[in-house]
Amino acid sequence: MGTPGVAVTGLARAAFSAFRVSIRLRVISPWAYLNWLVFPVLFAAVGLYVLSSPGAASSHVVYGVLGGGLIGYWSVAYLEGGNGIQEERWNGTLEQIFATPTPLWVILLGKICGGLLFGLLAFLPTAAFAYVGFHAVLPALDGGRFVISLGVLTLSFFCIALTLTPLFALWRWAFSMLNGFELGVYVLCGFMFPVAVLAPWAQGVAGFLAPTWAVRALYASTLAEGPHNFATWWLATIGLSLAYLAGAYFLYALVERRARMSGQLALA
Amino acid sequence: MKRLALEAGVFGRSTYLQYVALFQWANPQGYVAYKVLLPVTQILFFVELGVYATGRQNALYFALGNALQLTANAGIFGVIATVANERQYGTLPILLASPANRLITFLSRAVVNVIDGIATVVIGLAIVVVIYGLNLQHANLLLLALCVVVISLTTAGLGLMFGSIGLVMRDAIIIANIVYYVLLIICGINFPVSRLPGAVQVLAYALPLTRGVQAARDAAAGASLGQVGGLLAGELLVGLMWALGGYLLFRLLENWARRGGLQEAF
Numbered sequence: 219m220g221t222p223g224v225a226v227t228g229l230a231r232a233a234f235s236a237f238r239v240s241i242r243l244r245v246i247s248p249w250a251y252l253n254w255l256v257f258p259v260l261f262a263a264v265g266l267y268v269l270s271s272p273g274a275a276s277s278h279v280v281y282g283v284l285g286g287g288l289i290g291y292w293s294v295a296y297l298e299g300g301n302g303i304q305e306e307r308w309n310g311t312l313e314q315i316f317a318t319p320t321p322l323w324v325i326l327l328g329k330i331c332g333g334l335l336f337g338l339l340a341f342l343p344t345a346a347f348a349y350v351g352f353h354a355v356l357p358a359l360d361g362g363r364f365v366i367s368l369g370v371l372t373l374s375f376f377c378i379a380l381t382l383t384p385l386f387a388l389w390r391w392a393f394s395m396l397n398g399f400e401l402g403v404y405v406l407c408g409f410m411f412p413v414a415v416l417a418p419w420a421q422g423v424a425g426f427l428a429p430t431w432a433v434r435a436l437y438a439s440t441l442a443e444g445p446h447n448f449a450t451w452w453l454a455t456i457g458l459s460l461a462y463l464a465g466a467y468f469l470y471a472l473v474e475r476r477a478r479m480s481g482q483l484a485l486a
Numbered sequence: 487m488k489r490l491a492l493e494a495g496v497f498g499r500s501t502y503l504q505y506v507a508l509f510q511w512a513n514p515q516g517y518v519a520y521k522v523l524l525p526v527t528q529i530l531f532f533v534e535l536g537v538y539a540t541g542r543q544n545a546l547y548f549a550l551g552n553a554l555q556l557t558a559n560a561g562i563f564g565v566i567a568t569v570a571n572e573r574q575y576g577t578l579p580i581l582l583a584s585p586a587n588r589l590i591t592f593l594s595r596a597v598v599n600v601i602d603g604i605a606t607v608v609i610g611l612a613i614v615v616v617i618y619g620l621n622l623q624h625a626n627l628l629l630l631a632l633c634v635v636v637i638s639l640t641t642a643g644l645g646l647m648f649g650s651i652g653l654v655m656r657d658a659i660i661i662a663n664i665v666y667y668v669l670l671i672i673c674g675i676n677f678p679v680s681r682l683p684g685a686v687q688v689l690a691y692a693l694p695l696t697r698g699v700q701a702a703r704d705a706a707a708g709a710s711l712g713q714v715g716g717l718l719a720g721e722l723l724v725g726l727m728w729a730l731g732g733y734l735l736f737r738l739l740e741n742w743a744r745r746g747g748l749q750e751a752f
Contacts, residue, residue: 264676268676269538281538405531
């Protein structure tokens, strides 16, 4: 019987292996490049052109600088992170994953971290495009708060990806729905314009989404004007993210039951 | 005469099979996701973005542009996916081995998607009328309808061009994603083409949608056929050129795919 330390080291090693494989698969996947490189730049281009329209406030441009990156980061998180189990099903490796002694969540942890790392890359081409094409920069960047807000946003994306993974595997229509609603997420999370411009009922719905608060903090860390309630926004993000994780716990139990007891999960 | 009837039969069967293939996702969830949620959210996103940047008075400019651009959902994604799906489902070698007339096979790829594109724009325009109160009282509705048909045809022409690449490329649907969003940027959907750099403006006018969307905006404002006839003729010419280029590329790549056995690579 191993000690807890050895067990943790073993799990960490398994998670790192999943992370490494996930990164290697993404390096050779054209879809990954579409999501972190092409899509963000295309959205940044539209955003920057519209937000720099004649008569628009100069502070709006910050939404174009970061908006494309946020869209790319989200796309990678929900598409590649959320399809963690689906990918195994498509590749015919689902049974092997379930037959290994390593818990499923440890493997998914590594895979999702790999996806998030790729997603973070989306900020590089969009920031470069904004700077070169529009001479746009972040006007009043508060480095410390920006980094913390990005970290909190990453936590929320991680929790959402971890929650979506069993959801997409159990109910395949859920992916179609979220895929069709993708631009709705951009609206409700305020990726390219503040949620405050939406109708009050839409702002109410947006309040239940963890990234909304982290994105608000992220933009506030780049602007001098407006409210700066960082602690409240970070706590709201963390609280909602943990609530999603609690829901994910039950979904994973259902996935395990489907996969091991009924054998239905591998059915494509 | 008999030959013509035979070819018409091939065209009809091929079009019907395209209809069946197109609706592979035909279940209520798939329909709601891609035919209702996607148009609604695309329009909402760009209208709210535009309103935030330029004010509520410009909401209809963004709403109308994006409603019309939705035709590319069928014309680009749908048409490119027809070839990509033949490869994915392993039927591309059978198609290429068949003695069917290539031009008829090629054009039948687009017909159902053109109809689907028109339906998508109608859904988009209905959304704009309901949510943003688009007032069509003074619009030239017949001309607007003609514009919708024309841009659905021309975007399918562009789709045929890039669909041909699916003969030799495994992930042709990636091309569809890029083309769809490039059209959104450079065709005057969310901001005037005149704001783009000179070289990109040339590209914009070499693509479908640019003239068609302008004509549709004018028709919605009450313009007559005489006023937008030039734009529509240009739009049709551009779509025809892309479709012709697509056919030539299809023939070229068909031979290339055969020689390299690429039609079976997945």
